[in-house]
Amino acid sequence: MTTIQFPDKLKWGAATASYQIEGAAKEGGRTASIWDVFSHTPGNVKNGDHGDHACNSYHMYKEDVQHLKELGVDLYRFSISWSRVIPDGTGELNPEGVEYYRNLVQELIDNGIEPMITLYHWDLPQVLQEKGGWENRETTEAFLAYANAMFQEFGGQVKKWLTINEPWCASFLSNYLGIHAPGKTSLQAAVDVSHHLLLAHGKAVQSFRDLVPDGEIGYAPNVGWLEPYSPNQEDIDACKRGMMWQKEWFMDPVFKGTYPETLVKLFAEHDATLNMEEGDLEIISQPIDMMGINYYTGSLGRYKEDGGLFQVEEIALDERRTDIDWPIYSEGFYKTLTDLHQTYGDVPIYITENGACYNHGVEEDGKVHDKERVDYLKQHLTALNRAMEAGVPIVGYIVWSLLDNFEWAEGYEKRFGIIHVNFETFERTRKDSYYWYKDTVKNHKFER
Numbered sequence: 001m002t003t004i005q006f007p008d009k010l011k012w013g014a015a016t017a018s019y020q021i022e023g024a025a026k027e028g029g030r031t032a033s034i035w036d037v038f039s040h041t042p043g044n045v046k047n048g049d050h051g052d053h054a055c056n057s058y059h060m061y062k063e064d065v066q067h068l069k070e071l072g073v074d075l076y077r078f079s080i081s082w083s084r085v086i087p088d089g090t091g092e093l094n095p096e097g098v099e100y101y102r103n104l105v106q107e108l109i110d111n112g113i114e115p116m117i118t119l120y121h122w123d124l125p126q127v128l129q130e131k132g133g134w135e136n137r138e139t140t141e142a143f144l145a146y147a148n149a150m151f152q153e154f155g156g157q158v159k160k161w162l163t164i165n166e167p168w169c170a171s172f173l174s175n176y177l178g179i180h181a182p183g184k185t186s187l188q189a190a191v192d193v194s195h196h197l198l199l200a201h202g203k204a205v206q207s208f209r210d211l212v213p214d215g216e217i218g219y220a221p222n223v224g225w226l227e228p229y230s231p232n233q234e235d236i237d238a239c240k241r242g243m244m245w246q247k248e249w250f251m252d253p254v255f256k257g258t259y260p261e262t263l264v265k266l267f268a269e270h271d272a273t274l275n276m277e278e279g280d281l282e283i284i285s286q287p288i289d290m291m292g293i294n295y296y297t298g299s300l301g302r303y304k305e306d307g308g309l310f311q312v313e314e315i316a317l318d319e320r321r322t323d324i325d326w327p328i329y330s331e332g333f334y335k336t337l338t339d340l341h342q343t344y345g346d347v348p349i350y351i352t353e354n355g356a357c358y359n360h361g362v363e364e365d366g367k368v369h370d371k372e373r374v375d376y377l378k379q380h381l382t383a384l385n386r387a388m389e390a391g392v393p394i395v396g397y398i399v400w401s402l403l404d405n406f407e408w409a410e411g412y413e414k415r416f417g418i419i420h421v422n423f424e425t426f427e428r429t430r431k432d433s434y435y436w437y438k439d440t441v442k443n444h445k446f447e448r
């Protein structure tokens with residue numbers, strides 16, 4: 001057996017997001033988000049699932065906090081539903097909506113858990129979508145007003161903030177590939193959305209400096225690793241192009257104040273222009289205090305002439321898959337983290353999401369034996385440990401997710417939680433992985 005030991009200063013956490021767990025979609029003054037509309041549109045989500053009730057956390061947050069307390073984590077990462085706190089998208093705050101999050105923040109603090117708030121985890125108010133959504137540059141101002149209101153409401157108690165979760169998913173997966181809300185298939189729309197998300201991020205960071213001067217703020221891009229299928233230059237270049245879409249496109253503007261020219265040209269060749277205004281990149285490249293990284297999977301990448309926008313095809317390393325059919329590639333996690341450190345320097349990194357989909361149910365013994373999830377976490381935490389030993393400044397690890405929840409277009413069938421949720425009764429059942437994670441957090445180590 002080998003002991004994987006972590007430094008005591010590493011923070012441990014668990015994560016969720018508003019539309020995926022809250023439910024109460026039409027309660028407490030909340031109005032529709034783009035995910036309400038998208039999930040209620042037939043054909044968009046498996047089994048016709050939607051977030052009307054989700055995990056019922058709007059009514060069960062106290063129980064959720066008890067699970068977190070007994071888990072022993074330092075941090076709970078959750079997101080605010082913009083349309084719950086500002087139902088019209090702009091203008092008046094909804095007192096009931098603000099009260100829900102004030103109660104949640106207080107419950108966390110009373111139980112010794114530090115809140116980490118994500119401002120935008122994909123649930124844009126539908127009212128704003130009807131005015132063009134993120135394609136409309138004005139939405140960056142609406143986001144700034146929303147962020148300022150949240151900074152003023154919660155900045156006294158909440159010191160860790162993330163602006164945008166997985167901007168690649170919120171722009172290209174949602175507006176070019178059409179797989180997430182609003183389900184558009186326009187490359188121009190996706191390029192506009194990606195720029196406006198980054199601009200909104202930069203505006204919020206600027207304002208945060210005044211409103212929460214003792215806080216730390218960042219954003220949470222997702223990255224998948226592509227390893228060249230062969231040493232052929234065409235495969236190496238194909239992997240670089242494929243990763244650029246999630247990595248350089250969303251990180252160069254923030255850390256270097258530029259977009260990668262290769263992609264600007266490639267998008268232009270496909271009639272999608274990058275529409276910026278003077279001063280945008282100065283706003284976007286506001287210094288941030290930390291970066292969240294969401295990592296799940298990776299694969300081999302091989303040049304393919306007709307391989308889509310980036311002329312790359314993804315080939316799984318081997319047959320190991322999770323139950324959402326994503327390859328298991330913990331070495332890719334290590335390579336992602338060391339690559340980011342070499343490219344972008346010593347920005348402190350929180351792993352804001354890492355976890356696995358395994359769809360185990362509750363057995364006759366009343367337990368959930370998700371050994372595969374424990375194995376996935378062991379492999380990826382081992383890779384994380386190696387990256388830390390290689391000098392990558394990782395300051396926190398936040399598992400996705402605390403609860404089984406609404407996994408977007410996959411619905412409730414795909415379970416990422418360390419706690420099982422019965423979506424009829426909302427009963428929570430701690431999985432074997434919950435107890436393994438609890439022990440790892442307590443001892444800052446595990447055996448493998």
Ligand SMILES: CCOCCOc1ccc(-c2cn(C[C@@H]3NC[C@@H](O)[C@H]3O)nn2)cc1
Pocket residue numbers: 017020166169173177179222294296353400406407408
């Ligand atoms: C190129 C073609 O690709 C087709 C599918 O493409 C993707 C990519 C990525 C995802 C994806 C899902 N998740 C998990 C969530 N992260 C945030 C949190 O809310 C979790 O629920 N991360 N990435 C889905 C689909």
